[in-house]
Amino acid sequence: MIQIKDLSHYFELGKKGDKTTIPVLHDVSLSIHQKEIVTIVGKSGSGKSTLLNLIGGFMRPSKGHVWINQKEVTKLNEADFADFRLNHIGFIFQNFQLIPSMTAYQNVELPLILKGIDEVKRAEITRETLERVGLLNYHTHYPSELSGGQQQRVSIARALVLNPPIILADEPTGSLDSETEADLLGFIQQLNQELGITFLIITHDEEVASIGNRVIEIRDGRIMEGSVSQ
Amino acid sequence: MRMKDQFRFVKQNMKKNKMRVFMTVLATAMGCAFLIVIASVPFGLHQTFVKDILQQDTINEISVQGIEKGDKYQPITEKDIKDLRKFDNVKSVTFQSYIEQTTTFSIDNYQLDTGAMAVDFKAEQDVGIPLKDGTFPSEKNEVLVGYHFATQLFPSDEKQNEKLYNEKGELKEAYQYKKEIIGQTFSMTITRMNEDGAEETKDIPVTIAGIIEKPTREWMMDTEVRISESLLHEIEQYTKTPNGQLTVPVDNQLQDKDNNYSNVTVHSYSLEQVQTLTEKLEEKHYLVYSAASSLSQLNMMFTIAKAGLIFIGTIAILIASIGIYNTMTMAVTERAPDIGIMKAIGANPKVIKRIFSLESSFIGLLGAAIGTIIAYLISLFVNFVVPLVIEAAFQEELPEGFKFSAIPVTLVIIAVVICLVVTVISGSRPAKKATKIDILKAMRREI
Structure with a gap:
């Protein structure tokens, strides 16, 4: 499903002629299989979020290759990667990243609009997806009128609405209390089992990491040998 | 993304800052009205003069005043x-x-x-x-x-x-x-x-x-x-x-x-034959004059005047375009986090650009429409008031049907096209800027 080969990334600081290169990822190679939940753990600054951003196309790698569904996404230009993201990848962010001026319904409907689906079909899919995450009754609410857990569910609904085979999640429970966190993790597992969605979850939380079929530890930009497989 | 949805996005975006959009539309409308009104003067005077010439019933005529024989003109x-x-x-x-x-x-x-x-x-x-x-x-x-x-x-x-x-x-x-x-x-x-x-x-x-x-x-x-x-x-x-x-x-x-x-x-x-016939008579050394030739000179003179005044009017629209540029730049900056989120979930940069371009075009179109209405009202007012003022101030009675200002459809089309082109150009840079927004920075609210 996702194959990563010799992926490296470094940031360049300073002006021309006086540049400092700060390595973030070193020759990361990794395979994530269909229907897997893979959690990537590591301390702050270990490079785990950078890895997710490189897979999601939010950043360009300095070196290496990423294939998603046999497509080498590292070769795609910005516009093509945007189309690829829309059709193949769902995203869940730590701070939910909902558009505050849109209602829950409109936030979930957004990917369908971007894909050009007609209004009637859109309404049907959006309501169905909101029902799946248990928020149909809140569809007219704006993000500011929802709790953290509800906002994250809206975020998940938005990630799910186009039925992507992969969902990339960056600290999905980072802004939630422990009770809501457990609830959300259960929901992720349910989606994985019922819909066969592959999850790649970045976390520093052991509780979250424990739901992964595989837990991969990143330290100083390198995958640690002997990362735990469950 | 469907065009209908793009228009819906534009409408929603414009509603977010009604006052700023209103002021920008107003500035564009004033620029457009200025262009139309200032150019309507040569259009109006041209119409009056042409009508006057055509009314002489001499438009198909060529007056022959003599013939050149040797070095002299003879009767x-x-x-x-x-x-x-x-x-x-x-x-x-x-x-x-x-x-x-x-x-x-x-x-x-x-x-x-x-x-x-x-x-x-x-x-x-x-x-x-x-x-x-x-x-x-x-x-x-x-x-x-x-x-x-x-x-x-x-x-x-x-x-x-x-x-x-x-x-x-x-x-x-x-x-x-x-x-x-x-x-x-x-x-x-x-x-x-x-x-x-x-x-x-x-x-x-x-x-x-x-x-x-x-x-x-x-x-x-x-x-x-x-x-x-x-x-x-x-x-x-x-x-x-x-x-x-x-x-x-x-x-x-x-x-x-x-x-x-x-x-x-x-x-x-017919009128069309006058020019050719005049040229042929001149070739044979006849001293000729025709109202049609003076009409053609008049047309040339007024065409230059119209072009000049349209150019001056365009400057007003260019000034208004600064407002559009500013409004759109502010809009892009304000909506950067939303743009970042949209890009993250798969919005194509072309779609983002099109939404902002549509917004600036819509402002331009709205401004042009309002400006045209204002220009028509000013033109009506001017045509009513100017003859009264001239008659009162100079005791001169103006000819019947005298028009100081006229707004033909062609002038409206020219003004709307200029207005649209200028607004699209002024909105294109902010729209391009929107496509270049870094997803991660936008989502971290660093823009």
Whole structure:
């Protein structure tokens, strides 16, 4: 499903002629299989979020290759990667990243609009997806009128609405209390089992990491040998 | 993304900052209105002048004032008239040969001192000189009279009466000749000068066959009498001078006369042929003038004026475009986090760019529409007020149908296109900036 080969990334600081290169990822190679939940753990600054951003196309790698569904996404230009993201990848962010001026319904409907689906079909899919995450009754609410857990569910609904085979999640429970966190993790597992969605979850939380079929530890930009497989 | 949804996004975005969008639309509307109003002046004046020229009924005519023979211009002769009639597209050649003295026409104790001229009635009929009443003369002593001839006939015994005329110089109705003049025989009094300088007169009976239609210009008065060439010849035989000049005759003066014609006019079949015919006549050294050529010069002059004023008006729109640029840049900055989220979930940069371009175009279109309405209102106001102001300030009455400002559809189209192009260009940079927004920075609210 996702194959990563010799992926490296470094940031360049300073002006021309006086540049400092700060390595973030070193020759990361990794395979994530269909229907897997893979959690990537590591301390702050270990490079785990950078890895997710490189897979999601939010950043360009300095070196290496990423294939998603046999497509080498590292070769795609910005516009093509945007189309690829829309059709193949769902995203869940730590701070939910909902558009505050849109209602829950409109936030979930957004990917369908971007894909050009007609209004009637859109309404049907959006309501169905909101029902799946248990928020149909809140569809007219704006993000500011929802709790953290509800906002994250809206975020998940938005990630799910186009039925992507992969969902990339960056600290999905980072802004939630422990009770809501457990609830959300259960929901992720349910989606994985019922819909066969592959999850790649970045976390520093052991509780979250424990739901992964595989837990991969990143330290100083390198995958640690002997990362735990469950 | 469907176009309908893109418009919905634009509408939502514009609602987010109504006041700023309103002010930008207002600035654009003012720029557009300024462009239309300022350019409407040459359009209005042009229309007025063209209408004025076309109203002269002389648009198909070419006036031939002479011919270059050797180094000098010579008057048109009988031979030249024949040559002129041979040119292609010549419908007719008319001329007038004025009797060079004031002739008096009298009937039933009424009289009128007026000018008379010999014309070729057949040629006049060919070009369709309109008659108010009667027919074209067919006999030597039949004549055509001007529209105001009858109204200016005054009682002979009241000649010295100062009360004959009103303040406008028109003969009072009480003194006017009331009978029908068509078919009436008048005495045409011709004066000649003897060799000793003494004057004597002769009455020639002339019958009025027709009355010419009213002149197109309201202020023009036509009392002149058109006579036949043979009658002119008879007059010349009596006065022994060319064109009946009131001078002492000189020996062989008449025999040496080469029948010079004044007011020679070549009539073409249509306006389109005037230019070509004028060029051909000029090639043959004729000294010509046509209203159509002055119309073409007028068109050229006003085209330059229109282009110049449209250019000046465009500057106003360019100034308004700074507002659009500012509004769109602010909008992009404010919506950067939303743009970042949209890009993260798969919005194509082209879609983002199109939404912002549509927004700036919509502002431009709205501004142009409002500006056009404002311009029409200003134009109506100006056309109503300016004549009143001019009349009050300069005591000058403007011609009927005078237009100071006119807004034809072409001007509206030009203004809307300029407005749209300028707004699209001014909105393109912010729109491009929106596509370049870094997803991660935007989501971290670092923009």
